[in-house]
Amino acid sequence: MAGQLSGQPIIILDKDKTRTQGREALGYNITAAKAIADAVRTTLGPKGMDKMLVNPVGDMVITNDGATILREMDIKHPAAKMMVEIARTQEDKAGDGTTSAVVLAGELLNKARILVEQNVHPTVITKGYSLAQVKALEILDELAIEATDDVLENIARTALTGKSADLALEPLVELCVKTALSIKESGRVNVKENINIIHQRGGSIKDTKFVHGVVIDKARAHKNMPKRVEKAKIAVLDTGIEIEKTKVKSKVNITSSDMLSEARLEESKLVEDRVEALAKSGANVVFTEKGIDDTGMHYLTKKGIFAVRRCSDDEIKKIVKATGARVVSKVDGVEEEDLGYADVIEERGAGNYKMIYVEGCKNPKAVSILIYSGAEHVADEVERALDDALRVVGDVIEDGKIVAGGGSPEMELAMKLRDYATTLQGREQLGITAYAEALEEIPKGIAENAGLDAIDIVAELRNAHSKGKKTAGLNVFTGKAEDMLKLGIVEPLRVKTQIIKSATDAANMILRIDDILTAKETGMMDVNPEHTADYYDGIQAPDVGED
Ligand SMILES: Nc1ncnc2c1ncn2[C@@H]1O[C@H](COP(=O)(O)OP(=O)(O)OP(=O)(O)O)[C@@H](O)[C@H]1O
Ligand SMILES: [Mg+2]
Numbered sequence: 001m002a003g004q005l006s007g008q009p010i011i012i013l014d015k016d017k018t019r020t021q022g023r024e025a026l027g028y029n030i031t032a033a034k035a036i037a038d039a040v041r042t043t044l045g046p047k048g049m050d051k052m053l054v055n056p057v058g059d060m061v062i063t064n065d066g067a068t069i070l071r072e073m074d075i076k077h078p079a080a081k082m083m084v085e086i087a088r089t090q091e092d093k094a095g096d097g098t099t100s101a102v103v104l105a106g107e108l109l110n111k112a113r114i115l116v117e118q119n120v121h122p123t124v125i126t127k128g129y130s131l132a133q134v135k136a137l138e139i140l141d142e143l144a145i146e147a148t149d150d151v152l153e154n155i156a157r158t159a160l161t162g163k164s165a166d167l168a169l170e171p172l173v174e175l176c177v178k179t180a181l182s183i184k185e186s187g188r189v190n191v192k193e194n195i196n197i198i199h200q201r202g203g204s205i206k207d208t209k210f211v212h213g214v215v216i217d218k219a220r221a222h223k224n225m226p227k228r229v230e231k232a233k234i235a236v237l238d239t240g241i242e243i244e245k246t247k248v249k250s251k252v253n254i255t256s257s258d259m260l261s262e263a264r265l266e267e268s269k270l271v272e273d274r275v276e277a278l279a280k281s282g283a284n285v286v287f288t289e290k291g292i293d294d295t296g297m298h299y300l301t302k303k304g305i306f307a308v309r310r311c312s313d314d315e316i317k318k319i320v321k322a323t324g325a326r327v328v329s330k331v332d333g334v335e336e337e338d339l340g341y342a343d344v345i346e347e348r349g350a351g352n353y354k355m356i357y358v359e360g361c362k363n364p365k366a367v368s369i370l371i372y373s374g375a376e377h378v379a380d381e382v383e384r385a386l387d388d389a390l391r392v393v394g395d396v397i398e399d400g401k402i403v404a405g406g407g408s409p410e411m412e413l414a415m416k417l418r419d420y421a422t423t424l425q426g427r428e429q430l431g432i433t434a435y436a437e438a439l440e441e442i443p444k445g446i447a448e449n450a451g452l453d454a455i456d457i458v459a460e461l462r463n464a465h466s467k468g469k470k471t472a473g474l475n476v477f478t479g480k481a482e483d484m485l486k487l488g489i490v491e492p493l494r495v496k497t498q499i500i501k502s503a504t505d506a507a508n509m510i511l512r513i514d515d516i517l518t519a520k521e522t523g524m525m526d527v528n529p530e531h532t533a534d535y536y537d538g539i540q541a542p543d544v545g546e547d
Contacts, residue, residue, distance in 0.1 A: 020516040026116060029079035029510050030109045036075065036083040037106020040066045044099045045446030046162030047476050050381075062377050064163050065384045066098030067091040079510050086502045093502075095191070095391020096159050097495040100442055101503050107438035108507035112431075120430055126508040128431015131424075132417055133504040136435075137497055139416050143409055143470060144401040144493045145485075152177045154488035155396050156389040158405050163385035164378055168206040175210055175369065176386060180393040182212070183365045189394030196318055196368040197386065199379040202353060203372030208382070211368040213342065213359035214322045216287075216315050220347050220356070221307045222297045227347050229306045232358075234340040235283035236316060236325040241275065241296035241307070243267045268295045275299035277332035285345050287311050287319050306345060308356060322358060322366030395492035404484035405491045406473025407443025411461045414439045435504075443474055450476040457481070 020028060042049050043064045050064045053072040061072050067087040075081055086105055087098040112125045147155075156176040157169065165172045183194040198215045220227070244267075254260050275296070278286070285306045292300065292309040300307045311319070320327060325340025343360025355370075369386060373379040396402055403409045414436040421432035443461060444454040457474055460481040464472035473484040484490065 032077040032080040047450035094498040096388040104503035107441040111434035128428040132435035159389040164381040165385040176389040207372040216356040219354035232345040237288040240290035242293035274331040281334040322361040324362040395494040401493035404471035405489040406484040408473030410439040410442040
C-alpha cells in the first residue's frame with residue numbers, strides 16, 4: 001500500500017493558507033514587534049514626546065501613555081498584537097510602566113535576532129531569558145526599599161513628570177496622594193472601583209480638585225426644586241415620573257370638554273399619588289434613569305423633592321455604590337430601606353456648567369476628582385496621567401516597597417546579570433548577556449529622548465554602579481548620573497517586576513514560534529446577490545422615505 005503512495009504529495013494543509021517557517025517566520029515577527037516598540041520609545045521618560053492619533057472619522061487623541069497609543073493604533077499583525085497585550089497587562093497589574101515594558105520586549109527580541117543570525121538556536125535564547133528573568137526578580141527584591149507614607153508624593157511625582165499633568169505638577173501630586181489614601185480599605189486601594197474622574201469644562205488644570213463623594217454632570221430637573229438638600233434620603237428609579245403612555249391601543253370617545261379634563265385629571269392624579277407615596281418613604285432626592293414630565297415635575301416640586309432625570313447607567317451605578325440606595329422600578333414602590341444616604345446633595349455651577357455634588361455619602365470610599373480644562377484633549381490626557389499616578393501610589397500603599405527610578409534599577413540589573421552569566425557554563429550565557437544589554441535600552445531611551453548622548457550616559461551609569469552606587473540613575477535635567485533616591489525619583493517595586501515579567505514572557509513566546517500559518521483573507525463573505533438590504537429573497541424593502 002505504501003508503495004502506491006510514493007511520489008505523491010500528501011496535502012495536509014489547506015491550499016489557501018500561506019506558510020512561513022523557521023528564521024523567516026521569526027524575522028517577520030521580530031520586525032513587527034520591534035516596530036511597535038520603536039513607535040512608543042520616543043515617549044519614554046520625563047522628556048518623552050507625545051503622539052497624536054487620528055482615527056478614520058477624525059477623532060483625535062494626544063497622549064504619552066504607552067497603553068493608550070497602542071490601543072488607538074489599531075494593530076493587525078499578530079506578533080505586534082502581543083506587544084499591545086503586554087501594555088494592557090502592565091496597565092492592569094501595575095498601572096504604569098507600559099512604555100518601558102514594550103520597549104524592553106522589543107529590545108529582547110532585537111538582541112535575540114542578532115544571536116539567531118550568529119546561529120544560536122532560539123530555545124537557547126529563551127532559556128537564557130528565563131534564567132535572566134528569575135535572577136532579575138531576585139535582584140529587584142534585594143534592591144527594594146521599605147516605603148513610608150512620606151514617599152508617596154515622590155511616587156506620584158515620578159509618574160506625573162513629563163505628562164500633561166506637568167501643567168500643575170505639585171497640586172496634582174498632592175491630590176493623588178490624598179485621593180489614594182482616602183480610599184484605602186484594609187490595606188487595599190481600589191482605584192478603578194472607587195474613584196470617579198469627571199471633566200469640568202472651563203477653568204484650568206490647576207483648579208482640579210478632590211471631592212469627597214460623587215459628582216454627576218447633570219442639573220436638577222426644575223429650577224423651583226431645592227438647590228441643596230441636607231441629610232439627603234435618595235431614591236433611585238429606573239422608571240419615569242410621568243403620565244404613562246398606554247401601551248395597548250384603545251379608543252375612548254370623548255364627547256365633551258368636561259370628559260377631556262376629567263380624563264386628564266385622572267391621569268395627573270395617578271402621578272400625584274405616586275409622588276405622594278414616594279415622599280412618604282422619606283425620599284427628598286430622586287435620581288431616575290428615565291424621564292420626568294411637566295406633571296411629574298409639578299408634584300415633585302410641590303413636595304420639595306430634588307429630582308434628576310435621564311441619568312446614565314454609569315451615573316446610576318455610581319450613586320447606588322456611593323449612597324447605598326437600591327434601584328426601584330415603581331415610583332410608588334419605594335420603601336424606606338431602599339433609600340440611600342448622603343449628608344449633602346447640591347447643584348453647583350451656572351449655565352451649561354452645572355453639576356450635582358453628592359457629598360458625605362454612606363460609603364466614605366466613594367470619591368471624585370474634578371478636572372478643570374478648557375480643552376477636552378488636555379483633560380483626557382491629564383486623566384490618563386492621574387490614573388497612572390493614583391495606581392502607583394496605590395501599589396506602594398498596598399505593597400510597601402519602592403525602587404529608585406531614572407533607569408537605575410535597569411543599570412544595576414544589567415551589571416548583576418552580566419556577572420551572573422559568567423557563572424554559567426552553557427550557551428545560555430549569551431541569552432543572559434543579551435538580556436542585560438536590552439535592559440540598558442531603558443536608560444538609553446530616557447537619555448535619547450532628553451536630547452542627551454545615550455552612550456556617554458550609559459558609560460557613566462555603568463561606572464557608578466560598578467562602584468556600588470546602586471541607585472545611580474539619569475537626572476534628565478542635569479544630564480548627569482545622580483542618586484535617584486536623593487532626588488526623590490522613585491517608583492513602586494511592582495511596576496518594575498511587572499515590566500520584567502510581561503516583557504520576558506512576550507519575547508519568549510514570540511521566539512518560540514517557528515511556523516506561521518495564515519489563512520487567506522477572504523474579504524467579504526460570499527453573499528447571494530439577491531440578499532441585499534433592498535431586495536431580500538424576492539421581498540422588496542418598503543420605502544421608508546430615506547435615501
Ligand atoms: N525626573 C526624572 N528623571 C529621570 N528619569 C525619570 C524622571 N521621572 C521619571 N523618570 C523615569 O522615566 C521612566 C518612565 O517613563 P514614562 O512614564 O514615560 O514611561 P512608562 O512609565 O514606562 O510608561 P507609561 O507611563 O506610558 O505607562 C521611568 O524609568 C522613570 O524612572
Ligand atoms: Mg509612566
